[in-house]
Amino acid sequence: MSRKAARGGKRAKRKQPAGRKPQLGSVQSIANSSAPSPIRAARPNIPGYGIVGEAEGRGLLPWSWAEQRLAGAHNYWLATTRPDGRPHVMPVWGLWWEGAFYFSTGDKTVKARNLAANPQCVVCPDLGAEAVIVEGAAELIPASPAIEPLWAAYKKKYAWEVKGSPFYAVRPRAAFGFIEKNDLFTKTATRWTFSSFSRSEP
Numbered sequence: 001m002s003r004k005a006a007r008g009g010k011r012a013k014r015k016q017p018a019g020r021k022p023q024l025g026s027v028q029s030i031a032n033s034s035a036p037s038p039i040r041a042a043r044p045n046i047p048g049y050g051i052v053g054e055a056e057g058r059g060l061l062p063w064s065w066a067e068q069r070l071a072g073a074h075n076y077w078l079a080t081t082r083p084d085g086r087p088h089v090m091p092v093w094g095l096w097w098e099g100a101f102y103f104s105t106g107d108k109t110v111k112a113r114n115l116a117a118n119p120q121c122v123v124c125p126d127l128g129a130e131a132v133i134v135e136g137a138a139e140l141i142p143a144s145p146a147i148e149p150l151w152a153a154y155k156k157k158y159a160w161e162v163k164g165s166p167f168y169a170v171r172p173r174a175a176f177g178f179i180e181k182n183d184l185f186t187k188t189a190t191r192w193t194f195s196s197f198s199r200s201e202p
Contacts (some may be wrong), residue, residue, distance in 0.1 A: 044176055044191040057187025061177045066132045066192070070096035073125030074157075078103065080114035080121045088114055091126070093158050095150065101134060101170040102141075102150055104162050115140075115168065123170050133176040138168040 041060045043051050054060060073096075079089045088110055094103035101123045105112050115121065119137040141147060143166045151163040177190045 039195055040193045042191055042193075044189055046189070050186045051189050052186055058184065059188070061179075061188050061190040063192055066175060066177050067096065069125050069127055069130055069132045070101065070134070073127060075126045076101070076103070077124045077126060078111060078121060079124075080111045081118050082110070082114055083117045093154075093160075094123075095153055095157065097150060097153065099171065101136075102154075102167045103170075104154075104165045104167050121170060129180045131176070131178045131180070134170065134172045135174045136170040136172050138170050141167045141169050 041063070043054050043060070074093075075091050076094050077089055078092045079087060082088055090109075090111055092103045092105065092111075094101055096102075115138045119139070121136065121138050123134045123136070125132055143164050147167060148163075150167055151161075151165075154160065154162050172192070172194050174194065175192045177188075177192075178185055179188050
């Protein structure tokens with residue numbers, strides 16, 4: 001994968017995308033962020049796939065299992081929705097940092113324009129055999145001294161300089177973990193929900 005493709009295109013001076021502005025994260029929200037704890041772990045509702053009960057099989061996967069894969073991945077898939085409802089998926093580079101996924105992209109990219117209109121998105125590490133799917137809403141975090149640790153961590157991970165660039169932060173609302181190997185899919189499939197999750201949602 002080229003650096004240009006993985007980073008979502010060449011970075012130019014950022015202008016606010018047209019349309020509704022995405023929610024801006026505050027400096028304090030970054031400085032005081034901490035790893036979230038799921039409010040509930042359960043089996044996902046997937047009728048017809050033979051998923052066993054929570055007390056059966058190998059039990060539920062711990063959230064630490066998902067965080068290890070989120071932190072260890074090199075490439076990630078980001079799914080957003082166009083204003084007309086069509087889906088859009090692109091590979092990105094990013095960081096799992098204190099309970100959220102951070103990535104940067106040019107403000108004129110399709111994903112940036114999509115997030116300006118609808119911040120709801122899905123992030124997945126490119127590890128299909130041990131899949132983690134994170135659902136959440138992206139916040140645009142302006143460039144400031146508060147995110148210097150993110151710039152440094154990104155450069156260390158990818159040998160690519162992003163200092164001075166804003167980031168998007170995706171904090172989990174719900175997440176899924178699946179292991180493909182043998183019968184572990186049916187015996188370990190796990191869904192985590194977080195404090196921002198509404199129990200009235202599917």
